[in-house]
Amino acid sequence: xxxxxxxSGQAYWxxxxxxxxxxxxLWFVVSFxxxxxxxxxxxxxxxxxxxxxxxxxQQGSIYAFLILIFWYAARMNKIDRxxxxxxx
Amino acid sequence: xxxxxxxxxxxxxxxALYIGVAIWARAGSTSDxxxxxxxxxxxxxxxxxxxxxxxxxxxxxxxxxxAFLGYGGSVYLMGWTGGYVLLAVLLAPYLRKFGKFxxxxxxxxRYYSNAARxxxxxxxxxxxxxxxxxxxxxxxxxxxxxxxxxxxxxxLVGMGLVFFYAVLGGMKGITYTQVAQYCVLIFAYMVPAIFxxxxxxxxxxxxxxxxxxxATGEPFLAKLDTVVHDLGFQVYTEGNKSMIDVIxxxxxxxxxxxxxxxxxxxxxTVPKVKDARSSAGWALVFIAILxxxxxxVGAMARYNLHATMTPGVVSGELFSPESGLxxxxxxxxxxxxxxxxxxxxxxxxxxxxxxxxxxKSKDADFMAKAEAAGWKGxxxxxxxxxxxxxxxxxxxxxxWVIALVAAGGIAAALSTAxxxxxxxxxAISHDLLKGILTPDMSEKSELLAGRLAAAVAVCxxxxxxxxxxxxxxxxxxxxxxxxxxxxxPTILLGIFSKKMNKEGAIAGMLTGLxxxxxxxxxxxxxxxxxxxxxxxxxxxxGISPEGIxxxxxxxxxxxxxxxxxxxxPCPDHIQHLxxxxxxxxxxxxxxxx
Numbered sequence: 195x196x197x198x199x200x201x202s203g204q205a206y207w208x209x210x211x212x213x214x215x216x217x218x219x220l221w222f223v224v225s226f227x228x229x230x231x232x233x234x235x236x237x238x239x240x241x242x243x244x245x246x247x248x249x250x251x252q253q254g255s256i257y258a259f260l261i262l263i264f265w266y267a268a269r270m271n272k273i274d275r276x277x278x279x280x281x282x
Numbered sequence: 283x284x285x286x287x288x289x290x291x292x293x294x295x296x297x298a299l300y301i302g303v304a305i306w307a308r309a310g311s312t313s314d315x316x317x318x319x320x321x322x323x324x325x326x327x328x329x330x331x332x333x334x335x336x337x338x339x340x341x342x343x344x345x346x347x348x349a350f351l352g353y354g355g356s357v358y359l360m361g362w363t364g365g366y367v368l369l370a371v372l373l374a375p376y377l378r379k380f381g382k383f384x385x386x387x388x389x390x391x392r393y394y395s396n397a398a399r400x401x402x403x404x405x406x407x408x409x410x411x412x413x414x415x416x417x418x419x420x421x422x423x424x425x426x427x428x429x430x431x432x433x434x435x436x437x438l439v440g441m442g443l444v445f446f447y448a449v450l451g452g453m454k455g456i457t458y459t460q461v462a463q464y465c466v467l468i469f470a471y472m473v474p475a476i477f478x479x480x481x482x483x484x485x486x487x488x489x490x491x492x493x494x495x496x497a498t499g500e501p502f503l504a505k506l507d508t509v510v511h512d513l514g515f516q517v518y519t520e521g522n523k524s525m526i527d528v529i530x531x532x533x534x535x536x537x538x539x540x541x542x543x544x545x546x547x548x549x550x551t552v553p554k555v556k557d558a559r560s561s562a563g564w565a566l567v568f569i570a571i572l573x574x575x576x577x578x579v580g581a582m583a584r585y586n587l588h589a590t591m592t593p594g595v596v597s598g599e600l601f602s603p604e605s606g607l608x609x610x611x612x613x614x615x616x617x618x619x620x621x622x623x624x625x626x627x628x629x630x631x632x633x634x635x636x637x638x639x640x641x642k643s644k645d646a647d648f649m650a651k652a653e654a655a656g657w658k659g660x661x662x663x664x665x666x667x668x669x670x671x672x673x674x675x676x677x678x679x680x681x682w683v684i685a686l687v688a689a690g691g692i693a694a695a696l697s698t699a700x701x702x703x704x705x706x707x708x709a710i711s712h713d714l715l716k717g718i719l720t721p722d723m724s725e726k727s728e729l730l731a732g733r734l735a736a737a738v739a740v741c742x743x744x745x746x747x748x749x750x751x752x753x754x755x756x757x758x759x760x761x762x763x764x765x766x767x768x769x770x771p772t773i774l775l776g777i778f779s780k781k782m783n784k785e786g787a788i789a790g791m792l793t794g795l796x797x798x799x800x801x802x803x804x805x806x807x808x809x810x811x812x813x814x815x816x817x818x819x820x821x822x823x824g825i826s827p828e829g830i831x832x833x834x835x836x837x838x839x840x841x842x843x844x845x846x847x848x849x850x851p852c853p854d855h856i857q858h859l860x861x862x863x864x865x866x867x868x869x870x871x872x873x874x875x
Contacts, residue, residue, distance in 0.1 A: 203861065203865065206864075206865065207864055210864070214371050214372075217367065217371050218367075218371065221364065221367045221368075225360045225364050225532065226529055226532065226533075229356060229360055230356075230360075230525060230528050230529055230532065231525065231529075233353075233521075237519065237520075240501075241493065242490075242493040242494060242501070243492075243493040243494055243495055243501030243502055243503050243504065244492070244493040244501075244503060245503070245519050248353055248356075248503070248519045249493065251353060251356035251359070251360060252348075252353075252355075252356050252359050252492075252574075252577040253489060253492075253493075253574055253577065255359075255360050255363070255364065256359065256360070256363045256566075256570050256573055256574055257570070257574075259363055259364055259366060259367050259566060259570075260563065260566050260567060260570060262367055263366060263367055263370045263371075263559075263560075263562055263563035263566060264560070264563045266370060266371050266559065267370070267556065267559035267560040267562075267563055270375075270556070270559055271556055271559075274556070274866055274867075279865040279866055279867045280556075280866060280867065281554050281555060281556065281866050281867055281868075281869060
């Protein structure tokens, strides 16, 4: 078993933080970015009958959150196994 | 069969279902009582979390809020769903690995301090009671409006039911009843939404209907924008708050969601760390079904309301004398809801017709035309809750759908109330009694204490629901703001900073708590008169009391970091504990020790 604190433990934590950063950046971009800060600009583009900024704020960000969580869960399972810290 | 009898039958059947489930899943041990024995499947846990999370406010009020705020309602949609991303990646898996029963227990162990644990208990009790009072109120209101029984009877029935399954069943009983309640509430929400979307846009999915076209070929949202703009209201798809405030509120709701103890504790019930990760995703799947439908319900209900009250705005003859609906010709549902005072008409210009418009519009051209048409001010007051409660009637749906909405509203309120009561009772029996005051308590007496605490909490909640201390409506900002500013940063630092020590954590929690509490008190004046007018010009950085939790959280981080640098370092064994939390292997079942 990999005991925490040694090199492999640190590599595992580094990989975890790397993935976490990517997830949180995307989380911020779809909600605060597209849904709020860029909303006035994006609203000139239309997605069907939706102004795009409005769509991100009331629909798109929620779908993106879902994808992010399941992607995170799947990637973390892989990282767990690669670093041999997974549960049985 | 009349509507009232039908509603009694549908609500009665749903109650029988919850009681049956509760008897089947009653608790035998403290592990059953606090974390449902730790063996809940992640999908089941996700469904229970969704019911736990979606309260009377989500079910009854949110669509109405969005209907009247338009784009401004997005803060609730993003805020109350985005928090699950934070939960999944920052908190849930690590707290599951830590493997204890309660949130204060994590804080107490991680910061090797009973004082920290006590501060966490205080935060938790304040957050949870604020919330639960609102739920009991919701139960009472649904009972009195749909079943025409008085609010006390409604409350007593609701309290009795929650008492039965929360006290006997503990977390295990609550988990499986919440699954049943989720099914009832989501069915009740979706049926009217689907019908309304079909009527208005011909699309069976409300999420797509909102983005499709009306019969004339015009996009629905563009049509709605025109209608509300013509009546002098804010354009539906545009916001009217400053960007910094929208960002602060959204962030406070997200971090607040991730810091709510009754949500966090649900992730202690799954068998493994990897289940905690995926379970957050499943919870959001079940929540998203309602949360992506709500904007459609809100927008369509708003359109239907204006089209009904002011036929002229749709036909293009807004300022003609026949534009407003004749009061004599008002629909049946309006008569029924007038009795509850949720919708009120006052004929200011005495023409016998309804003029429903924004009489505070800043559009001088519009105001001049309204005056020329003989309008003497807005004549209709509409409570936002009516958007969901009366929706089936407005859309002319059969009586059984109306009965279903009543059952759904009660399910949403009861499931959240039960989850909250459990974390309150666990904080008292497990953290306060077993953890701090009488550590040598046996498991049997702890279980009894937990049940007694839950029983007392039910009574207090019932009292608060009947006799809401004037501020219940205002304290929503409190619950989220405090969770965001106190618990969330402290738990986060406990996992991601090995060096964070007890002095830093306690100082940070107290700073976040008092700053946020003080700011809300300053503008909203909960027990006292507000000390300043609650307007943007007076706000710090232009952030409203609803969003101030974000600033409180930043202060918490800063103070905790500075204090931890100048005080005794975190002991080695705690740093090892943090390293251990970070890796999934070896996560056993949750224990109380």
